[in-house]
Amino acid sequence: MERSAISRQLSADDVWAALAHVPDPEIPVVSVTDMGMVRDVAVDGRRVTVTFTPTFSGCPALHVIRESIGEAVRALGVPDVEVRSTLTPPWTTDWIQPDARERLRQYGIAPPAPAGDTPLITLDPEPTRCPRCGSLNVRMTASFGPTLCKRLYVCESCKEPFEGFKSV
Amino acid sequence: MTLSGQPSAVSSQQGTLTPQLQAVLIRKLTALADDEIILAHRGGEWTGHAPILEEDIALANIAQDELGHATLYLDLRRALDGSDADQLAFFRNAGEFTNVRLVELPKGDWAFTMLRQFLFDAYEALWLDAARGSTYAPLAEVAAKAVREERFHLQHTALWVERLALGTEESRRRTQNALDELWPHVAQLFAPVPGEAELVAAGIVPDLGEVRARWEGFVVPHLTGKCGLLLPLTLADAAEGRDVHTEHLAPLLAEMQGVARQHANAEVW
Numbered sequence: 462m463e464r465s466a467i468s469r470q471l472s473a474d475d476v477w478a479a480l481a482h483v484p485d486p487e488i489p490v491v492s493v494t495d496m497g498m499v500r501d502v503a504v505d506g507r508r509v510t511v512t513f514t515p516t517f518s519g520c521p522a523l524h525v526i527r528e529s530i531g532e533a534v535r536a537l538g539v540p541d542v543e544v545r546s547t548l549t550p551p552w553t554t555d556w557i558q559p560d561a562r563e564r565l566r567q568y569g570i571a572p573p574a575p576a577g578d579t580p581l582i583t584l585d586p587e588p589t590r591c592p593r594c595g596s597l598n599v600r601m602t603a604s605f606g607p608t609l610c611k612r613l614y615v616c617e618s619c620k621e622p623f624e625g626f627k628s629v
Numbered sequence: 630m631t632l633s634g635q636p637s638a639v640s641s642q643q644g645t646l647t648p649q650l651q652a653v654l655i656r657k658l659t660a661l662a663d664d665e666i667i668l669a670h671r672g673g674e675w676t677g678h679a680p681i682l683e684e685d686i687a688l689a690n691i692a693q694d695e696l697g698h699a700t701l702y703l704d705l706r707r708a709l710d711g712s713d714a715d716q717l718a719f720f721r722n723a724g725e726f727t728n729v730r731l732v733e734l735p736k737g738d739w740a741f742t743m744l745r746q747f748l749f750d751a752y753e754a755l756w757l758d759a760a761r762g763s764t765y766a767p768l769a770e771v772a773a774k775a776v777r778e779e780r781f782h783l784q785h786t787a788l789w790v791e792r793l794a795l796g797t798e799e800s801r802r803r804t805q806n807a808l809d810e811l812w813p814h815v816a817q818l819f820a821p822v823p824g825e826a827e828l829v830a831a832g833i834v835p836d837l838g839e840v841r842a843r844w845e846g847f848v849v850p851h852l853t854g855k856c857g858l859l860l861p862l863t864l865a866d867a868a869e870g871r872d873v874h875t876e877h878l879a880p881l882l883a884e885m886q887g888v889a890r891q892h893a894n895a896e897v898w
Contacts, residue, residue, distance in 0.1 A: 518774060519697020548701075548770040551777060603683035604785045605690035609778075613683070629777050 471537060476502045476509055479537055483529045486522045487608045490561075490568045493526060497556025500547060508541040509534050514552045517609040517629075554629050566592040570611065571625035589625045591616035601625075646765070650831060651709055653824035654765070656727070657834060658706045659717070660822050660871055663728035665699035666718055667878070668692075668749060670885050674736045684739075687785060691746065694778050698753075701771045708767065719889035723879040727822070727871040731814040733878045740793050740803035745811055747786035748848065752818045754779040755843045759835030768833065787851060794856035805858055812861040819844075822871065 480502070481494045493499055493513075501512035511530055515523050527544050534542040554573035557565075562572035574587040589612075591599050596618035603613040611624045646654065672692035679685035703714035732749065736742055757779060760772035793800040819841040821829075828834045852858045 515774075517694065517697065517778060518701055519693040519695070519778075521693070548774045551770075551774040553777075603687060604781065605683075605687035607686065609690055609693060627781060 471504055471509075471539065473502045473504050475537060476504060476511070476534060479533045480511070480530060483526075483533045486525045486529070487520075487610075488565070488568070488570065490564045491557070492561075493530065495558045495561035495564075497552065497558070498526065499530070507539065508543070509539045510543045510545060512545045512547050514547050516552050520609055522608075552629070554626060557626075565626065569593070569623055571614065571623060573626040573628040576628045587628045589614060591619060591621065592623055592625075593621050594619040599623075646709075649824075650827060650833070653822070653828055654833060655706055655709055656822045657825060657828060658702045658709075660727040662699040662702040662706070662717070663726050663871075664732050664749075665695040665702070667726070667728040667881065668732040668746070669695040669699070670881060671732065671734075671736050671742075672746070675742065680739055688742075691782050691785070694782065697778070698775045701775060705767050705771060715889070719886045720893075723874050723882055724872060726874070726878060726882070728874075728878075729814070729817040729871060730873075730875050731811065731817060733875060733881060734811075734814070735877055737807065737810075738803055740800065741807040741810070743786050743789040743793060744804060744807040746782065747790045748811060748815055749818070750779060750782040750786050751848050752815075752840070752844055754783050755847070756835060756840050759840055759843075762832075763834065764832035790851070791856050794852075794858050804856070808852065808858055809861050813863065817871070820871075 477494065477499070480499050481492050483493045485491050485493060485496055496516065498513055498516060499511060500514050501510075503510040503512075511534060513527065513530060530544050531542050553576045555576050557573065565572045569592055571589050571592045574589065588597060589599055589601070590597055591614075594616060596616055598617040599614045600617055601612055601614050602622070606613045606624050610627055610629075612627060613622065614625050615622045669692040672688045672695070675688045676685060679688055699718075700714060703712075703717060706712055706717075707714065731745065734741075734745070737745075754776060757772045757776035761769055761776065763769040763772065790804065793804045795801070819837045821837055825834065825837070829836045849860065853860055
């Protein structure tokens with residue numbers, strides 16, 4: 462008698478769809494699934510397990526993200542939600558979805574360059590393109606920005622300051 | 630800033646360790662975390678005081694990353710003995726902390742701060758790089774995660790050391806003074822904790838002698854070749870253990886732990 466229609470029919474895709482609307486609290490134009498933070502969704506009857514990977518380990522928004530994921534799943538009528546963490550494989554900006562990169566750019570944040578297998582000791586920052594005019598003639602003004610994941614730049618072509626996503 | 634509160638991001642493999650190895654690993658993880666916590670506090674002391682706003686933000690970012698790494702290490706420890714990260718950070722006394730003395734020295738001037746962070750960042754990056762090959766999977770996972778973040782610290786501080794060393798007469802004098810003062814303390818970074826050789830033999834942590842050789846191969850050419858600094862002649866060995874501190878740690882802890890100790894039962898602070 463407790464089984465609702467919703468919980469009977471709930472699939473992993475439903476959970477993924479709900480998580481696609483959970484915004485990153487620091488960059489609200491992208492969601493946690495856009496960012497590649499959600500690694501796995503498992504539905505077992507009335508119990509849902511979401512496996513999540515942190516972006517930057519010291520990111521102060523992590524606990525907010527975890528809580529938002531739990532709330533979004535509970536909103537589907539799921540009483541039992543577990544949000545698990547995994548560090549393997551480590552999160553990389555290469556997992557940010559292509560359309561989310563475009564949204565970042567339109568929002569004024571230069572998307573990250575491909576990270577690939579970056580050598581450990583590389584003292585040169587990656588090439589970055591101005592999100593406004595597309596020029597590569599940019600100057601980094603601060604290697605740390607208002608959040609752990611971003612740097613600050615000025616475009617020498619259009620003279621606009623902008624933020625760029627670090628390539629991790 | 631609270632260190633706990635996130636469910637463990639650690640897969641369980643502790644069952645494969647002997648009790649002896651487990652005890653040494655707990656000691657090592659605590660030492661790694663303590664270095665990060667104390668250095669993060671020193672970095673945080675620049676908040677509102679750095680020479681320019683961007684550097685204020687940069688040091689706050691770096692301190693936040695170091696605390697993130699401390700959290701990862703303490704998560705690993707919690708998986709072994711159930712200990713609480715906040716209890717360890719905020720309710721131990723100076724004699725119980727096992728950080729190296731390098732990180733507890735007062736923050737000094739800007740040259741001192743950047744040079745210390747550079748020396749530590751290079752050590753941390755190379756240690757983490759080697760620890761990615763740990764036979765203890767949870768540590769290998771943490772190292773693979775943290776090493777990606779450490780790269781940005783090293784880019785930043787290596788550039789600052791170069792800029793200060795090759796800048797004005799004043800900035801060069803200060804950078805050389807900082808090197809003279811810091812250099813005798815770096816040896817302790819490469820001093821093992823008691824029993825660490827067993828962890829190395831089991832492939833759980835990297836051999837510090839090998840890390841040191843790589844570290845010197847990176848740091849020395851940067852300081853002398855690129856920056857034209859003079860390396861002090863003696864590199865003192867770390868005779869005393871990590872439980873022996875300078876007089877600077879206790880006042881640091883008094884400040885860092887003040888709120889937690891006054892409101893020990895507070896849930897949010």
